[in-house]
Amino acid sequence: DGGITQSPKYLFRKEGQNVTLSCEQNLNHDAMYWYRQDPGQGLRLIYYSQIVNDFQKGDIAEGYSVSREKKESFPLTVTSAQKNPTAFYLCASSAPPYGYTFGSGTRLTVV
Amino acid sequence: AQSVTQLDSHVSVSEGTPVLLRCNYSSSYSPSLFWYVQHPNKGLQLLLKYTSAATLVKGINGFEAEFKKSETSFHLTKPSAHMSDAAEYFCVVSRKTSGSARQLTFGPGTQLTVLP
Numbered sequence: 001d002g003g004i005t006q007s008p009k010y011l012f013r014k015e016g017q018n019v020t021l022s023c024e025q026n027l028n029h030d031a032m033y034w035y036r037q038d039p040g041q042g043l044r045l046i047y048y049s050q051i052v053n054d055f056q057k058g059d060i061a062e063g064y065s066v067s068r069e070k071k072e073s074f075p076l077t078v079t080s081a082q083k084n085p086t087a088f089y090l091c092a093s094s095a096p097p098y099g100y101t102f103g104s105g106t107r108l109t110v111v
Numbered sequence: 112a113q114s115v116t117q118l119d120s121h122v123s124v125s126e127g128t129p130v131l132l133r134c135n136y137s138s139s140y141s142p143s144l145f146w147y148v149q150h151p152n153k154g155l156q157l158l159l160k161y162t163s164a165a166t167l168v169k170g171i172n173g174f175e176a177e178f179k180k181s182e183t184s185f186h187l188t189k190p191s192a193h194m195s196d197a198a199e200y201f202c203v204v205s206r207k208t209s210g211s212a213r214q215l216t217f218g219p220g221t222q223l224t225v226l227p
Contacts, residue, residue, distance in 0.1 A: 004154075031212040040120065042201055042217030043155075050212045058214070090154060094213060100145075102154040 003027065006091050006103035012111050013078070013085065021076045021106045023091035030095060032074035036060060037088040037105075046089075049074055078108060086110050113138040113204050115218035123224040130189040132221045134176075134202030137183060143205040144185045145215070146176055150198045158200075161185065172196070197225045 004025045013019045025032065031050050035043040045058030049068040063082025068074055074093075078085045091103040118133040136142060143162045147155040159170025166178045176187045185202060202218040 006154075033212075033214075035215075035217075040219055042115075042219045043215070044217070045214055048212050048214065056212075088152075100157065100213075100215065102147075102156075104154040105152065107152065 004091055004093055004101055004103035006089075006106050008106060009104070011106055011108045013108060014111060016080045018077055018079050019108065021078070021089055021091075021108070023074045023076065023103060024072055025074075025091075025093045025101070026072060027093055027095070027101060028071070029093035029099075029101070030071070031093060032068070033092045033094070034058075034064070034066065034074070034076045035090045035092065037090060043090060046076065113140075113142065113206055113216050115202050115204050115216055117200075117202050117218035117221050119221050120219065121222045121224065123226060124192045125226045126194055127191050130174075130187070130192045130196065130223065132187040132200050132202075132223065134185045134187065134218060135183050136185060136202070136204045138204055138206070140206065143213075144176075144178060145203040145205065146170065146174070146185075146187050147201045147203060148198045149201065149220075155201065158187070192223075192225045194225050194227065197223055199223070 007022045033048040034046040037043045044060050047066045049055035065077045089106045094100045114137050116135045145160045146158040158174050159168045161168045161178045169175045174189050199220045203215050205213045
C-alpha cells in the first residue's frame with residue numbers, strides 16, 4: 001500500500017540535543033512538507049520541498065533544518081536552537097491536483 | 112494572505128443528532144477548501160474538498176460541506192452523529208506556491224464530542 005511512514009512515533013530529547021525525525025513516502029509525490037501541531041493552534045508549516053535538492057522555509061522554520069536528497073525521503077532535524085520543540089510533527093506529501101497525504105505523526109517531548 | 116477561522120473550539124452533540132462545524136475563510140484567490148479529521152495521536156484524514164466545482168461537496172462518513180462565496184463560509188455538516196465521529200476537525204484553505212507544491216493554512220480546529 002502506498003503511503004507516508006513517519007518514525008519514530010514517540011521521541012524524547014534532552015535539552016541542547018539535535019534530533020532527526022524521519023519521513024518516507026512511496027507515493028511518487030514530488031512535493032513534501034513538515035507541519036508542527038500545538039494544542040489549539042492547528043498545524044503550522046515548517047518547511048516544504050518541491051523537488052529533490054530543493055526546499056523552502058515555511059511559516060515557522062527557525063530552529064529546524066531539512067534535506068531532500070531522495071524523492072522518497074524528507075527528514076526534519078530539530079536543532080538545539082528551537083526553543084520550544086515539544087509538539088506533534090506531521091509529514092505530508094502531495095501531487096496535483098491538490099492531493100495531500102499525511103503521515104501518522106511523531107510526538108516529540110523535551111525532557 | 113489567507114486565513115481560516117473556526118468559530119467553535121468545542122462542539123458537543125448527542126448521538127443521532129445533527130452536526131454543524133463552522134468555518135470562515137479569507138483568501139486573495141479563488142480558494143480550494145478542505146475539511147480534515149484527526150483522531151487522537153493520529154495523522155489527518157481528508158473528509159472532503161472543494162475545488163471550484165459543485166458548491167455542495169459530499170465527503171466520507173456522511174459528511175458534507177457547502178461553499179458559500181458571499182459569506183466566505185465552508186461549514187461542515189452531518190445529519191446524524193455517530194460515536195465514532197468524536198475527533199478534532201480542521202478547516203483548511205490551500206494556496207499555490209511556485210511549482211507543484213500547495214501550502215495549506217489550517218484553522219485552529221474544532222473538537223467534536225458525541226454524547227451517548
